[in-house]
Amino acid sequence: MFLIDKEKNEAISISKKTFQELEFKERKHLQEWISKNTDILGERLLIIQKEFSGFDDTKERLDLLALDESGNLVIIENKLDDSGRDVVWQALKYASYCSSLTKNDIKDIFQKYLDAQGEKEHSEKLICDFLETEDFSEIELNSDDQRIIMIAANFRKEVTSTAMWLLDHNIKIKCIKVTPYELNGQVLLDTEQIIPIVDAEDYLIKIANKKQEELINREKKQTRHTIRVEFWTQLLQEMNEKSDLFKNISPSKDNWIGCGSGYSGLAYNFVITSNYARIELWINKGAQEDNKEIFDSIYKFKGEIESSFGDQLDWQRRDDGKGSRIAYWLRDVNVFNEEDWPEMINFLTSNMVKFEIAMKKVLRSVFKK
Known part of the structure; x- marks a missing residue:
């Protein structure tokens, strides 16, 4: 990444850093940035829970749980400098756990999150506002397959390969690469959707849908x-x-x-x-x-x-x-x-x-x- 100095008409290199070098933590920093501004993920989402652990017979926690603008659940898994080998497996497990959540479950999960944050709002109203619908009874939630978004500074080949295979088989999955930079004490964050490639996303989804339809x-x-x-x-x-x-x-x-x-x-x-x-x-x-x-x-x-x-x-x-x-x-x-x-x-x-x-x-x- 470069900073353009207009007066000198030159490009100044901005130092690429790791999250470890900057002493940033996965839960304390990256997770908070995303929960406060989902534009980092390239879309408008409603975060309804952090560190969600409401799964029967397991103590596992998913990083962030959100709703997209179609009312679908989005499982968000954050890693820092390295995605690790098991992030896809983790995300798939969480997606399967969340597949059984009902509309009332989602409303209650969000309300607990709001209460924990000290918010006075009601979850039904905020969901209606987000989905631009006046009547909560008219809203459908989690009626389609769950989506997965994974975030990391670097993704291992086994992760990207598996993600591409899942996408090809009509599993809605995204990989977002996040890279921190430092300039004069200021930290900049660059984000890039690497799977599916943004320019080819619609095409890849259509191809995956066609293959899924043919398989069915x-x-x-x-x-x-x-x-x-x-x-x-x-x-x-x-x-x-x-x-x-x-x-x-x-x-x-x-x-x-x-x-x-x-x-x-x-x-x-x-x-x-x-x-x-x-x-x-x-x-x-x-x-x-x-x-x-x-x-x-x-x-x-x-x-x-x-x-x-x-x-x-x-x-x-x-x-x-x-x-x-x-x-x-x-x-x-x-x-x-x-x-x-x-x-x-x-x-x-x-x-x-x-x-x-x-x-x-x-x-x-x-x-x-």
Whole structure:
């Protein structure tokens, strides 16, 4: 750092110091500076507790606990000249401890802090003022993931590497480098956000969010696949006791399984989703006009088919689509709710047996074989 002497038109070096050289202490000095002016951390925060130790079955203390402008809890860990190896682990532990704090917990923690400081204010009012909301009942606190800010003069490589990995996995973490300087008996403090780099912060957060979303989607997809395979396994066991129609079909990870009808381009399908279950005859022989012609030929026997089946069917010619469908539905069931499985399996298997019987004679007439 340099001081510019305008009269001499020169840059004068300012001596870089360590906190130890200046006899500054972590709790007595750096912690107090931050609590009185959170601009040191590059943002507006409301400090709600120092040396917070309100964790069950542990005597550990986090340095500073704060709220940001979104009502999220911010865990602040201060170190002086060296971050040490364990600061990330400490901060993560404290974040996990704080994850269970309720809105009332936070209000009470802040009130104890105000009382200890000799302040006459009420915590609810100060939180409302900080979040620019009139009614405390309308405020949400700690509803999102907790954030972590670490401050030190120097960060070890194992700390910065871990912080970058956590940031990449959507953990909200910052590393602030603080450097003291001395000039003519005056102490200057320089701060620099090193993780994430300020100019790239928005980009890195977007990339991390995208990766997290992709990870969640992959996990959901894998879970969905596992559930569907189990559902189809149970369904096929019951179906094969009632009919040989699906005897050569294996369980699938997809939301449908089908078998041939004995006629090219026509398949009997089971379909399951989080909203319904369906049996169908799917018509997709080739050209669109051929499919519509087959559908129309079957539709001429609508009354006979529904009489044999015992209920009305859903006749979907689908004029704008290539294929056509004749279906029967069960609404308001969810394959991802195992409690719905018995109803769904019974509906699908029982009605598919009746459906295939009702269609068999008609298909023989339509295709003349």
